[in-house]
Amino acid sequence: MNDPVLRFDRVSKQFGATRAVDDVSLEVRAGEFFALLGPSGCGKTTLMRMAAGFETPDTGAVFIDGADMRATPPHRRPVNMMFQSYALFPHLTVADNIAFGLKRMGVDRATIVTRVAEMVRIAQLQGMERRKPAQLSGGQRQRVALARALARGPKLLLLDEPLGALDRKLREETQFELMQIQKKLNVAFLVVTHDQDEALAMADRIAIMRAGRIEQLGAPGEIYARPRTKFVAGFVGETNFFEGRVIARDAHAIRIETPDGVIEIAHEGFSGDHAIVSVRPERIAPGGAGRNSVAGEVQDVIFRGDHSLARVRLSSGALLRVAADAGALAQGARATFAFGANDGVIVDG
Amino acid sequence: MVERARRLGAGRRAILAAPYLWLVAFFLVPLALVFKISLSRSAIAQPPYVPTFDFGEGLSAILDKARTFGLDAYRGLFADPLYFEAYLTSLALAGLATAIAVAIAYPIALAIARSDKRLRPVLIGLAVAPFWTSFLIRVYAWIMILKDEGLFNRALMALGIIDAPLPILATNAAVTIGMVYSYLPFVVLPIYAALEAQDESLREAAADLGAAPLATFLTVTLPLSATGVVAGALLMFIPAVGEFVIPDLLGGSDTMMIGRVMWNDFFENRDWPAASAGAIVLIALLVGPIVWIERRRT
Amino acid sequence: MTMFARRAALLAGFLFLYAPIALLVVYSFNASRLVTVWGGFSTRWYGALLANEQMLASAATSLKVAALSAALSTVLALMAAVALERFGRFGGRTLFVGALFAPIVMPEIVLGLSLLLVFVALDLPRGFWTVVAAHTTFSLGFATVAIRARLATLDRSLEEAAQDLGATPLAAFAHVAVPQLLPAIAGAYAMAFILSLDDLVIASFTSGPGSTTLPMRIYSQVRLGVSPEINAASTLLLAFGSLALGALAFVSWRRGEK
Numbered sequence: 001m002n003d004p005v006l007r008f009d010r011v012s013k014q015f016g017a018t019r020a021v022d023d024v025s026l027e028v029r030a031g032e033f034f035a036l037l038g039p040s041g042c043g044k045t046t047l048m049r050m051a052a053g054f055e056t057p058d059t060g061a062v063f064i065d066g067a068d069m070r071a072t073p074p075h076r077r078p079v080n081m082m083f084q085s086y087a088l089f090p091h092l093t094v095a096d097n098i099a100f101g102l103k104r105m106g107v108d109r110a111t112i113v114t115r116v117a118e119m120v121r122i123a124q125l126q127g128m129e130r131r132k133p134a135q136l137s138g139g140q141r142q143r144v145a146l147a148r149a150l151a152r153g154p155k156l157l158l159l160d161e162p163l164g165a166l167d168r169k170l171r172e173e174t175q176f177e178l179m180q181i182q183k184k185l186n187v188a189f190l191v192v193t194h195d196q197d198e199a200l201a202m203a204d205r206i207a208i209m210r211a212g213r214i215e216q217l218g219a220p221g222e223i224y225a226r227p228r229t230k231f232v233a234g235f236v237g238e239t240n241f242f243e244g245r246v247i248a249r250d251a252h253a254i255r256i257e258t259p260d261g262v263i264e265i266a267h268e269g270f271s272g273d274h275a276i277v278s279v280r281p282e283r284i285a286p287g288g289a290g291r292n293s294v295a296g297e298v299q300d301v302i303f304r305g306d307h308s309l310a311r312v313r314l315s316s317g318a319l320l321r322v323a324a325d326a327g328a329l330a331q332g333a334r335a336t337f338a339f340g341a342n343d344g345v346i347v348d349g
Numbered sequence: 350m351v352e353r354a355r356r357l358g359a360g361r362r363a364i365l366a367a368p369y370l371w372l373v374a375f376f377l378v379p380l381a382l383v384f385k386i387s388l389s390r391s392a393i394a395q396p397p398y399v400p401t402f403d404f405g406e407g408l409s410a411i412l413d414k415a416r417t418f419g420l421d422a423y424r425g426l427f428a429d430p431l432y433f434e435a436y437l438t439s440l441a442l443a444g445l446a447t448a449i450a451v452a453i454a455y456p457i458a459l460a461i462a463r464s465d466k467r468l469r470p471v472l473i474g475l476a477v478a479p480f481w482t483s484f485l486i487r488v489y490a491w492i493m494i495l496k497d498e499g500l501f502n503r504a505l506m507a508l509g510i511i512d513a514p515l516p517i518l519a520t521n522a523a524v525t526i527g528m529v530y531s532y533l534p535f536v537v538l539p540i541y542a543a544l545e546a547q548d549e550s551l552r553e554a555a556a557d558l559g560a561a562p563l564a565t566f567l568t569v570t571l572p573l574s575a576t577g578v579v580a581g582a583l584l585m586f587i588p589a590v591g592e593f594v595i596p597d598l599l600g601g602s603d604t605m606m607i608g609r610v611m612w613n614d615f616f617e618n619r620d621w622p623a624a625s626a627g628a629i630v631l632i633a634l635l636v637g638p639i640v641w642i643e644r645r646r647t
Numbered sequence: 648m649t650m651f652a653r654r655a656a657l658l659a660g661f662l663f664l665y666a667p668i669a670l671l672v673v674y675s676f677n678a679s680r681l682v683t684v685w686g687g688f689s690t691r692w693y694g695a696l697l698a699n700e701q702m703l704a705s706a707a708t709s710l711k712v713a714a715l716s717a718a719l720s721t722v723l724a725l726m727a728a729v730a731l732e733r734f735g736r737f738g739g740r741t742l743f744v745g746a747l748f749a750p751i752v753m754p755e756i757v758l759g760l761s762l763l764l765v766f767v768a769l770d771l772p773r774g775f776w777t778v779v780a781a782h783t784t785f786s787l788g789f790a791t792v793a794i795r796a797r798l799a800t801l802d803r804s805l806e807e808a809a810q811d812l813g814a815t816p817l818a819a820f821a822h823v824a825v826p827q828l829l830p831a832i833a834g835a836y837a838m839a840f841i842l843s844l845d846d847l848v849i850a851s852f853t854s855g856p857g858s859t860t861l862p863m864r865i866y867s868q869v870r871l872g873v874s875p876e877i878n879a880a881s882t883l884l885l886a887f888g889s890l891a892l893g894a895l896a897f898v899s900w901r902r903g904e905k
Contacts, residue, residue, distance in 0.1 A: 052807075073810070075816075075818075076813075080811055088808075089809075100814075100822075365743075367726050380761050383761045456660070461657070464653065472657070475661065476661070479665075479668065482885055483881070485866060489877060493670065493682055493873050494667060500670060530663070588754060591755070593847075594848070597870075611756055631757060635754075639752070
């Protein structure tokens with residue numbers, strides 16, 4: 001297809017002694033919903049602020065629509081940003097907030113009025129036009145911030161923790177709204193978030209960042225099912241790790257000696273002699289059937305509505321997380337748990 | 350990491366230049382001139398001094414003359430018991446007044462900080478409001494109250510407590526009262542700010558851990574408000590040392606505070622070098638401790 | 648602090664702060680020439696005051712000096728506050744900060760004296776403009792403190808949002824920061840105005856014939872002893888100050904309500 005809307009080319013940024021962003025290359029394609037996911041301090045916000053122009057990379061370059069942005073100040077960049085705090089102008093009404101960017105473009109009054117009305121409709125803010133930000137609820141403020149950022153018709157919208165300030169219930173509704181608006185307007189979204197559920201739910205592609213570097217980039221399903229590193233496996237979803245020496249191998253599987261017994265895992269060209277395996281709780285079943293089985297005592301059970309999560313103390317002392325039907329496991333019970341060779345993924349340390 | 354000083358862009362330089370140039374012209378150059386004149390000799394002329402050196406002569410010439418500097422004004426300062434006593438009196442009276450003001454301001458600040466949340470801004474506003482009214486007028490009010498046939502003495506005599514008026518006006522006591530009164534808002538404000546910022550749960554925790562109200566005050570509230578007390582005391586003490594209006598209007602002819610001595614030297618004796626030297630010593634006296642406190646803090 | 652102790656402290660404190668001012672006002676309506684002997688209610692001293700042309704001329708001078716020096720001071724203070732809050736560690740910052748804030752703690756007499764020496768050395772005739780310049784220098788530090796405190800609390804992301812929406816940095820400051828700074832700017836102006844109106848010492852050094860300010864005029868009369876006319880003048884000044892202060896408090900209260 002054509003050029004990506006946003007391209008980071010080997011950008012790095014140092015703050016004092018910390019490398020906030022460390023040699024990152026990344027592309028956001030036209031019309032896609034892209035999430036930068038990582039714990040706080042991983043450099044995701046710095047990376048996004050480089051796209052907006054509020055940070056300058058020490059080395060490397062940022063391209064928007066194929067154009068080098070190194071010498072372009074924020075106000076001349078064809079992207080817009082939705083701030084984490086929303087940054088609504090407290091002294092301006094909702095309509096004036098939305099019109100702010102249009103006025104800077106120097107378009108005529110009539111166009112501004114129609115465009116503002118259109119954004120008000122898209123963000124479902126009818127009747128709120130004359131209110132000041134202080135008179136709005138959290139959800140309404142979020143929508144004003146979105147409408148304001150979209151009003152100039154950017155090809156790429158940057159969203160810094162867009163749902164961070166909303167309560168749990170509102171967050172899910174808003175997720176759907178954001179996705180609908182994104183598809184309808186066909187704008188590329190770059191979202192920064194520390195919430196894996198949010199990223200998994202909304203994004204077409206996710207980049208997982210850690211300590212200034214991209215640890216893995218891919219579609220949500222791929223990242224969840226085939227995490228490349230221990231960090232990614234642990235950060236995205238819940239998981240269990242088995243670790244040990246490789247004692248036997250053939251073309252399709254390896255056998256690993258762990259403190260809880262020998263397990264067998266499928267692999268594709270793994271050549272090391274020490275392996276870490278990630279097994280998701282829902283891939284482990286209580287009872288017998290399965291190539292690998294471990295035994296332990298159920299230490300506690302957390303009720304999660306549709307299922308329960310049990311923590312099982314294994315003979316080695318390690319804790320195993322197992323997802324099971326509610327009520328299937330009782331605290332204090334001894335049981336065996338099994339998983340197949342294809343239920344585990346070998347990850348890097 | 351220490352950020353390096355950086356060069357500013359043209360726009361920023363223009364914004365900085367306006368206030369910077371103003372301060373150079375109307376503060377730094379004048380201060381340098383005071384220093385220069387303090388090294389000059391007094392003369393009967395207009396302006397009434399003979400410069401020891403000229404900044405225009407260049408550095409080498411100035412350094413040459415440095416060996417024969419006219420330190421007359423400074424020698425005079427130390428030889429003249431008047432100046433020495435004036436410095437002592439200023440420090441002593443300002444110190445005494447500051448101590449009294451802190452003692453009065455603390456309960457007021459505490460009472461405001463412990464008042465209903467909605468009342469606090471009103472009360473602190475009322476406590477600080479006198480600062481916005483004329484200083485001169487507030488000092489004048491005390492002349493009216495303290496003089497021999499003033500309101501205070503007449504009230505005491507009417508009540509039969511005294512037979513003859515107490516001479517208060519034109520004494521150091523009047524100067525102290527005047528300073529406490531005039532600077533009290535300056536002291537209340539920072540103490541209040543420090544007390545108001547304290548988390549109420551700290552006191553609740555102290556009580557929960559068995560501290561009686563007085564123990565809580567002494568071990569939690571008071572230590573945490575120390576910065577406010579120091580700030581308030583400095584805010585009052587420093588200008589009070591150099592005060593002119595209060596000793597001039599409320600003090601006696603023998604209340605020689607340094608501000609008044611300098612004023613007299615300048616306007617009446619026309620000894621500009623002496624007044625300038627007095628100013629330089631005063632700055633050293635006041636700025637020295639501030640720099641020292643700042644250094645110790647960091 | 649018990650409720651009783653709290654009320655006692657407030658009562659005693661406010662009595663100490665306000666009783667002298669109240670007495671001053673009450674005795675300005677005294678018919679007697681002896682200030683401290685009550686001789687019945689009268690407004691005669693206000694009449695005498697309004698007929699005192701010297702006093703009126705000085706009041707006019709003071710108001711003009713205050714209005715002008717406060718305006719200059721506020722503009723310079725806004726620039727200084729922006730430089731201190733936004734420009735990082737520029738070269739010469741330490742000297743700048745020192746020169747800016749030193750007049751706050753320095754005895755006024757030192758500032759007055761040093762400025763007089765410069766005006767004499769430059770052979771500048773002392774008068775209205777020298778007082779304006781002196782008062783601007785005097786109040787600049789105070790005004791900067793007032794504006795800078797608010798500027799520091801401003802949410803920087805608001806200006807970033809404005810820039811993101813196409814405003815130049817200067818336009819972002821003007822459209823977004825300045826409206827939020829307005830109360831602080833008004834406060835800085837009011838403070839500079841009051842400081843100028845109130846100053847005796849610096850004006851005494853820097854004014855010339857024909858530019859005698861109100862505090863200088865009052866001072867020279869007070870030195871001769873108390874007089875009911877001074878009480879009347881003081882009362883008018885207090886009323887003027889209270890009105891200004893009340894208006895300022897009302898405006899900030901209204902803004903807080905919204």
